[in-house]
Amino acid sequence: MDILVTGFGPFPRVRVNPTTGLARAVAARLKRSGLAAQALVVETSYGTGLPALRAHLAQQRPKAILMLGLAARSRFVRVELFGRGHASPLHADATGGTPKAGAARPTTLPARTTASAQGALAALRRRGIRSRLSPSAGRYLCDACYAAALAETRGTATPVLFVHVPWLRPAPGLRPKARVAAFRPSAATLAGSLAAIGAALARQGR
Numbered sequence: 001m002d003i004l005v006t007g008f009g010p011f012p013r014v015r016v017n018p019t020t021g022l023a024r025a026v027a028a029r030l031k032r033s034g035l036a037a038q039a040l041v042v043e044t045s046y047g048t049g050l051p052a053l054r055a056h057l058a059q060q061r062p063k064a065i066l067m068l069g070l071a072a073r074s075r076f077v078r079v080e081l082f083g084r085g086h087a088s089p090l091h092a093d094a095t096g097g098t099p100k101a102g103a104a105r106p107t108t109l110p111a112r113t114t115a116s117a118q119g120a121l122a123a124l125r126r127r128g129i130r131s132r133l134s135p136s137a138g139r140y141l142c143d144a145c146y147a148a149a150l151a152e153t154r155g156t157a158t159p160v161l162f163v164h165v166p167w168l169r170p171a172p173g174l175r176p177k178a179r180v181a182a183f184r185p186s187a188a189t190l191a192g193s194l195a196a197i198g199a200a201l202a203r204q205g206r
Contacts, residue, residue, distance in 0.1 A: 002035040002202040003027075004062035005194075006053070008069055008141065011044035011094045018168050019068040022191060026066070029195035035202050038062070044094040044141050046087065053145055057152045063205035064115075064159050065149050066198045069142035071164035077185065078134035078164040079120045083146035084110040088139035099144065111150035115159035115204065120197045127193045129185045137162055159204045161197070165190065 007023030010016065023039045030037035040056060043049035057065070071078055087099035117133055124131035137143035146162040153160055169184040 064201035085147035115161035
């Protein structure tokens with residue numbers, strides 16, 4: 001597999017996670033460009049989703065990994081620099097569970113992205129997407145999964161990058177333009193930028 005693109009399923013207060021469709025759309029674009037790409041939607045749970053991700057990475061060993069998560073309050077697309085394994089017991093997952101002590105945190109942390117964060121940022125900004133580098137992927141499944149992917153690929157040439165996205169722009173006609181925040185990217189524009197980032201990761205991982 002040239003590249004694995006991951007997104008997440010629903011979690012409390014988010015019934016439809018936009019990264020589910022976004023991960024599939026990005027993987028489809030990468031396939032059309034000739035890459036062996038796969039989308040994986042991770043259950044937003046410490047007890048099932050996180051172990052399943054680790055098992056998938058160990059079995060499939062993709063040459064590059066692009067991970068997508070929702071940052072519902074963000075006004076920017078955030079290119080995450082570190083996976084710290086910070087999982088807070090204050091925020092329950094989709095099953096109502098919380099992380100057990102040490103279960104979500106690999107031993108070699110914090111770990112920095114093994115991809116070109118500046119290159120990803122440039123790809124987003126070329127399409128006019130408001131974006132920035134971020135030093136923290138939060139204290140939820142996003143960061144736990146990022147840390148797990150970096151730990152699983154440590155010592156290899158596999159680039160791993162996590163990108164947080166805000167809520168996406170609604171499809172035309174669903175809401176008056178005046179009521180749509182200008183910072184929200186459209187799904188098509190964002191998928192195009194993320195596909196370009198994914199292609200660069202795949203080239204790096206070969």
